[in-house]
Amino acid sequence: MNCEWTKDNLIACIDRELDPSQELLLKEHLHDCSACRREYEKIQIAWKTLDCWKDLAPPEHIQKNILREIKGGRKAKWLYRMVPAAAVLLIIAGIGFFYNSTDTGSFRQFTVEKENTPVEAHTDISQENVDDIIVNLQLLREKDFYDSLDRLEKIDYLPLVEDRQEEDKKESNLLEMHAA
């Protein structure tokens, strides 16, 4: 039983894929060979270490998002079925909309239910602001982090900056001494 064969079959042994006789020979080799035994242990340690990577609980809003999306999809199906009847009503609404509206290009026109009326009574914020928040939601959720990000990145430069400044100071001192 040599080390090359042993190393090639360590994982098969750990996974119980070898014949009993092969497994026995391999384990006997491990008993005598510290290098192979170390390789065997490394494989076991590495696999066991993965256990520290615990599951995360999915955020609560995922479930709500999925259920809302599905209900929205159901509404979409309903709309497709009702298009012929709805189209007639909407033609009339569309003509009125065309003559009365001043801006027909914005997506928000079709999603905003009320214009500029307070919707968050306790925080006194208008629908327009809520729309702005929704557009920038990811940034606003961790605004402090993004505000400080460029500063945080500069920490890596500190040793390079300060060393350079010291070198410049030394150089200019040397030049002064030389001039004197």
Next chain:
Amino acid sequence: MEETDIALMELIKRGDDKAFELLLARHQRSVYNLACRFLNDEAEAEDITQETFIRVFRAAGTYTPEAKFSTWLYTIVKNLCFNSLRKRRSVTIVSTEEETLPEIPAENHDPSEIIDGKRLRFKVLNAVSALPENMRIAVILHKFHDLQYDEIAKILGCSVNAVKLRVHRAKALLANSLGDLHPKPNDA
């Protein structure tokens, strides 16, 4: 008696929303964690989890149970994860994918424990993320979802031997990056 996943899909086909909520509650965690571990990106994992279950719901009408429900479910997750990777590679300008933001953990642990645990977790994360994708997905499904090689083979669309080989090679690579981290265990 608890309904099986296939029975729940039958109910969903007939328009039972409660059955879908039950299925979602049952599998949400494992889908989320599969995507999280594979992509190492919680925000992307959220999107993939949502997309997976939306697809499950939409496919309920035509779903026929040829295999275990979980096999089908994980196949959807795997495909979405691989699509996400392809999109990542092809993006040279800012993409439209959005990300969730860092959370400060609770302050009720011994700080030194957190640092050691976090450092170890970081090394594990890095080691698994460094694996080639086909090996990574096989390892994650085998180690963290307790799937046997035959089921993994169905999910990945390859032979059982191919899965075995990928997991073996992954173990060897992981041994190189993680094998020296702890004191030696007792002999097997």
Next chain:
Amino acid sequence: MKLLFAIGLTVFTVFVHAGNSTAEEQRLRRNKVMWEAMSPQEKGRIIENYRKWKEQSEEKRRRTRQNYENYRELSPEEKYRLKERYRAFQGLDSSIRERVNERIRKVDMLPQERKERLSEKYRRMREIPVVDRMKVLEQSLFWKSLSDQEREIFKRLMFPD
């Protein structure tokens, strides 16, 4: 003509509503759902952030937005490193945070061309393994000028992993 336009607009609206939306619309829709699902406390916090955001100068808002865009481009490992660094920085005493900020201001005061040379040097440093980078740091004048307490702090900030 106007009638035809109205019909076209209407049909277009119906089909837009029916779900053939662009990726940006999907993102907004998802954000809207996320916003509606939030607790009042979380909404209050975000509204407060929004107010602060609006009070900031145009330049500051542009920089924050740029930081956000740059962050999205980073690898997961880099993102994790910066998250940990932020956590460590926030955990510092305010007087120590100010001392760190003071040092960071030195980087801001450099001329542009020097900053670019530093970026190049920094990029090369990042290719070196962490253990070796730590050794280089310990040899630097910067490190030697720090007190023991400051060294602990900077070690946590620079090598959160």
